Every structure is written in C-alpha cells, then in structure tokens.
Amino acid sequence: MKISARNTLKGTVKAVVPGAVNTEVVIEVAPGVTITSIITKASADSLGLSEGKKVYAVIKSSDVMVAID
Amino acid sequence: MKISARNTLKGTVKAVVPGAVNTEVVIEVAPGVTITSIITKASADSLGLSEGKKVYAVIKSSDVMVAID
Amino acid sequence: MKISARNTLKGTVKAVVPGAVNTEVVIEVAPGVTITSIITKASADSLGLSEGKKVYAVIKSSDVMVAID
Amino acid sequence: MKISARNTLKGTVKAVVPGAVNTEVVIEVAPGVTITSIITKASADSLGLSEGKKVYAVIKSSDVMVAID
Amino acid sequence: MKISARNTLKGTVKAVVPGAVNTEVVIEVAPGVTITSIITKASADSLGLSEGKKVYAVIKSSDVMVAID
Amino acid sequence: MKISARNTLKGTVKAVVPGAVNTEVVIEVAPGVTITSIITKASADSLGLSEGKKVYAVIKSSDVMVAID
Numbered sequence: 572m573k574i575s576a577r578n579t580l581k582g583t584v585k586a587v588v589p590g591a592v593n594t595e596v597v598i599e600v601a602p603g604v605t606i607t608s609i610i611t612k613a614s615a616d617s618l619g620l621s622e623g624k625k626v627y628a629v630i631k632s633s634d635v636m637v638a639i640d
Numbered sequence: 641m642k643i644s645a646r647n648t649l650k651g652t653v654k655a656v657v658p659g660a661v662n663t664e665v666v667i668e669v670a671p672g673v674t675i676t677s678i679i680t681k682a683s684a685d686s687l688g689l690s691e692g693k694k695v696y697a698v699i700k701s702s703d704v705m706v707a708i709d
Numbered sequence: 710m711k712i713s714a715r716n717t718l719k720g721t722v723k724a725v726v727p728g729a730v731n732t733e734v735v736i737e738v739a740p741g742v743t744i745t746s747i748i749t750k751a752s753a754d755s756l757g758l759s760e761g762k763k764v765y766a767v768i769k770s771s772d773v774m775v776a777i778d
Numbered sequence: 779m780k781i782s783a784r785n786t787l788k789g790t791v792k793a794v795v796p797g798a799v800n801t802e803v804v805i806e807v808a809p810g811v812t813i814t815s816i817i818t819k820a821s822a823d824s825l826g827l828s829e830g831k832k833v834y835a836v837i838k839s840s841d842v843m844v845a846i847d
Numbered sequence: 848m849k850i851s852a853r854n855t856l857k858g859t860v861k862a863v864v865p866g867a868v869n870t871e872v873v874i875e876v877a878p879g880v881t882i883t884s885i886i887t888k889a890s891a892d893s894l895g896l897s898e899g900k901k902v903y904a905v906i907k908s909s910d911v912m913v914a915i916d
Numbered sequence: 917m918k919i920s921a922r923n924t925l926k927g928t929v930k931a932v933v934p935g936a937v938n939t940e941v942v943i944e945v946a947p948g949v950t951i952t953s954i955i956t957k958a959s960a961d962s963l964g965l966s967e968g969k970k971v972y973a974v975i976k977s978s979d980v981m982v983a984i985d
Contacts, residue, residue, distance in 0.1 A: 572710040574767060574845040575752035577676045579707070590937040592797040592816075595956075596706055601670030607646045608704035609937075609956065611770065611816065614713035618708050627707040629712060632749065633840060633978060634703035635677035637665055638641075638648070638696040638919040639687050641917040643914040643974060644959035659730040661866040661885075678730075678749065680885065680977065683920035698919060701956065702771060702909060707712040715814045717845070728868040734844055739808030745784045746842035747868075747887065756846050765845040771909060772841035773815035775803055776786070776834040776850040777825050779848040781905060781983040782890035799935040799954075818908065818954065821851035836850060839887065840978060853952045855983070872982055877946030883922045884980035894984050903983040910979035911953035913941055914917075914924070914972040915963050 577632040582606070584624045587615065596620055598628045646701040651675070653693045656684065665689055667697045715770040718744070722762045725753065734758055736766045784839040789813070791831045794822065803827055805835045853908040856882070860900045863891065872896055874904045922977040925951070929969045932960065941965055943973045 582598040585605060594615035596608045606628045620626065651667035654674060663684035665677045675697045689695065720736040723743060732753035734746045744766045758764065789805040792812060801822035803815045813835045827833065858874040861881060870891035872884045882904045896902065927943040930950060939960035941953045951973045965971065 572712070572765070572845045572847060573756060574707075574710070574712065575746075575748040575756060575843045576705070577678075577749060577752060580673065580675070592800050593937050595701070598704075598706070601673045604649065604670045604673070606649070606699070606704055607701045608706050608713075609646075609701040610706055610713040611715060614706070614715060618706060618711060618713060620706065624708070627710070629705040629707050630675070630699060630703060631843065632664070632676045632678040634699060635667075635675055636645070636698040636920045636976065637667070637677050637679055637683070637687060637689065638643075638698050638917045639693070640917060641914045641916060641919070641972070642963060643917070643919065644912045644953075644955040644963060646956065646959060661869050662730050664730075677920075679920040680922060683922060687918060687920060696917070700912065705713045705769065707710050709710060712845075714843070715816075718811065718813070731868050733839070733868075736842075736844070739811045742787065742808045742811070744787070744837070744842055745839045746844050747784075747839040748844055752844070756844060758844065762846070767843040767845050768813070768837060768841060770802070770814045770816040772837060773805075773813055774783070774836040774851045774907065775805070775815050775817055775821070775825060775827065776781075776836050776848045777831070778848060779850070779903070779983045779985060780894060781848070781850065782884075782886040782894060782981045784887065784890060799938055815851075817851040818853065821853060825849060825851060834848070838981065850983075852981070853954075856949065856951070871977070874980075874982070877949045880925065880946045880949070882925070882975070882980055883977045884982050885922075885977040886982055890982070894982060896982065900984070905981040905983050906951070906975060906979060908940070908952045908954040910975060911943075911951055912921070912974040913943070913953050913955055913959070913963060913965065914919075914974050915969070 576629050578630040580628045587620050645698050647699040649697045653691055656689050714767050716768040718766045725758050783836045785837040787835045794827050852905050854906040856904045863896050921974050923975040925973045932965050
C-alpha cells in the first residue's frame with residue numbers, strides 16, 4: 572500500500588506502552604532521534620508491535636508544525 | 641514556550657517552497673532523514689524560514705500513525 | 710503496508726480536481742456514497758490518481774466526528 | 779447547524795464501545811461499509827448514542843488520506 | 848445538528864480572505880479575542896460567510912494544544 | 917519558542933481533569949469563554965498544569981471548522 576501522507580519514516584520500535592484504550596509507541600528513526608505515536612490498542616495489537624520491530628512512522632505534512640527558539 | 645505536543649524534533653531547514661497560500665518546509669532531523677511540513681505562507685514569513693535555519697518539527701503524538709510492511 | 714489508521718475504505722476515484730498546491734479527490738465508497746479528500750498535488754501525482762482508479766480512503770478514527778440532527 | 783467539514787455521511791450506529799475516557803462508535807454508512815469513530819465519553823453521552831440511532835459521520839476533507847495497493 | 852466536537856464557540860466573522868483553494872476566516876469569539884480558521888473555498892461559499900455574520904468556531908478538544916511560557 | 921500554529925490564545929486554567937492516559941484541561945480565554953483541550957497525562961504533568969495557571973491554547977487554523985445555525 573502506498574499512501575498520500577508525505578512522511579513515511581523508517582524506524583525501529585523502542586518501546587510499547589499499552590493503556591486501556593490507547594497504546595504509546597516510541598519509534599527510533601535515526602540514532603538518538605525518536606518519535607512518539609499514540610494509536611488505539613486495537614491497532615497496536617493488529618500490527619503486532621513489539622520492541623525491535625521495523626516499522627514506519629507515517630505523518631501528514633499538514634500535521635507537522637514548525638517552531639523556532 | 642513549552643508545548644504539550646510530545647514530539648519536538650531539532651532540525652535544519654533544507655528547503656522552503658512557497659505556494660500561494662501554503663509553504664512547504666523540508667526539515668532534516670538527522671543525516672538523510674527529512675520531514676516535510678506544510679504551513680501557511682503567513683506563518684512561514686512570520687518565522688523567517690530559510691535554508692539552513694535551525695528549527696523544530698513539532699508533531700502531536702496522536703498525529704503519528706504506525707505502519708508495517 | 711498495513712497502517713494503524715482504523716478506517717481503510719475501498720473505493721473508486723470519481724473525480725480529481727487539481728489546484729496549485731492541493732488536489733481534491735472524490736472517492737465513491739458505496740453506490741451514491743462519496744468521500745472527498747484533499748491531499749497535496751505532489752501526493753496525487755505520485756499515486757497516479759485518475760477517474761476510475763481503485764483506491765482506499767484512509768481515515769484515523771479520532772478524525773471522525775459524530776453528529777445528530 | 780451547517781458545518782465547513784466537507785464530509786457529512788448519513789449512517790446508523792452499529793456499536794458503541796465505552797472506555798474510561800473515550801468511546802468507540804461504529805457507524806454503518808452503506809450496507810457493509812462501516813466507519814469507526816473515537817470521541818470523548820462526555821460527547822457520546824451528550825449525543826445519546828446507542829445502537830440503531832441515525833447519525834452523521836463528519837470528516838474534514840484534509841483528514842482523508844488516499845492509498846493505493 | 849449537534850456534534851461531538853467539544854468546542855463550539857460563538858463568534859462574529861471579522862474577515863474573510865479567499866485564496867485559490869482555501870479561504871481564511873477570522874472569527875471574534877470575545878472582544879479582542881480572534882480565532883483564525885482555514886477552510887476550503889467551497890465550504891466558505893456554501894456557508895455564505897461574510898464580515899459580520901454570526902458563526903461558530905468548532906474545534907475538537909484533541910486539536911487544542913497547551914503551552915506555557 | 918515561536919510556532920507556526922496561527923492561534924495562540926492566552927488564558928487561565930479553570931480545571932484539570934486527569935484520566936488514565938489523557939488529561940482534560942479547561943482554559944478560559946475570555947470571561948465566560950472556555951476552550952477544552954485533551955492532552956496526554958505525560959504532557960500535562962510535564963507542563964505542571966493546575967487551576968489558575970497562565971497558559972496558551974494553541975490551535976492550527978486548519979483544525980478550526982466554521983459552522984452556522
């Protein structure tokens with residue numbers, strides 16, 4: 572499947588923290604650079620996420636804000 | 641300013657592509673790892689974005705999807 | 710690719726309306742039921758969208774609001 | 779009330795799954811075509827959602843991604 | 848229509864700035880407090896927006912971030 | 917930090933309602949005008965939110981819908 576979201580970053584799951592409804596997934600996309608995702612527990616289970624798994628962090632470009640100091 | 645969005649990735653502006661209303665900003669967050677953002681032209685002008693500028697890509701964790709092959 | 714977004718609706722492209730930066734894509738997911746998507750022109754070109762193409766409308770469950778009369 | 783969101787799909791509630799904070803609502807928008815929504819429990823209670831209720835799934839066009847196989 | 852989005856702020860349109868695809872709408876929700884919205888031009892036309900019109904700014908609670916100095 | 921989100925509304929925290937994963941924050945942006953935000957509990961703790969604290973409600977303009985009666 573190929574998707575219209577502009578950002579599809581390859582990474583490795585560093586942590587999976589399941590909650591009641593949502594699961595937090597920490598993805599390392601470069602050494603020392605991690606992106607935290609929150610998805611539904613149902614999705615996390617369906618994707619079989621666990622530490623070390625190769626995944627993609629998928630982000631729409633309009634969901635990326637830019638900030639400066 | 642400190643914000644509730646969980647992802648605040650340090651990076652360098654690699655490209656700024658202005659449109660009529662929106663501007664595309666490409667941010668390198670690690671060597672070879674870029675994130676594309678689309679913000680309003682007004683915001684891009686206000687932030688004074690140009691190639692080489694140090695910025696942050698700010699992304700809410702609920703806006704990060706996870707995909708597997 | 711399998712994604713964490715809960716809604717992946719099969720459909721057929723009914724119309725592609727390109728703008729300067731964004732492209733509007735109308736997807737029929739059932740007879741007479743259409744969903745309108747706005748994606749970047751770059752994404753639309755990359756996906757090779759045109760009328761009649763089989764696609765998926767992908768929507769995160771947290772982006773679906775519910776309304777009543 | 780008339781809203782700027784481009785997609786207002788008529789449907790019938792097929793399931794309401796309440797969690798601690800959020801409630802999952804499954805809406806059938808055509809025979810066999812369902813859309814899953816996650817809203818706050820407070821909103822679900824306020825709307826009086828239950829199986830069989832006629833509702834609308836409201837989705838902004840910029841929240842609809844397009845994917846191909 | 849009653850919607851699941853938690854924030855429905857009454858206001859008055861202060862400015863409508865049409866672009867090629869999108870329209871910027873500035874809504875005053877309290878004296879001196881304005882909220883800027885960007886919607887599609889099609890939606891703005893459909894709603895008949897113009898300066899002085901009474902409208903609602905509708906925002907999902909999960910789209911509101913919190914920041915501190 | 918200065919951010920690309922167009923809406924940065926000054927306000928005062930009126931209520932903080934912690935859940936298991938998410939926290940609801942009610943922000944008064946003008947007398948009698950409140951905006952409800954849902955952020956992760958981790959973010960709320962990190963920001964040290966409590967009743968009476970001065971904060972900003974930060975909202976992207978594309979996340980603000982417009983409705984009319």
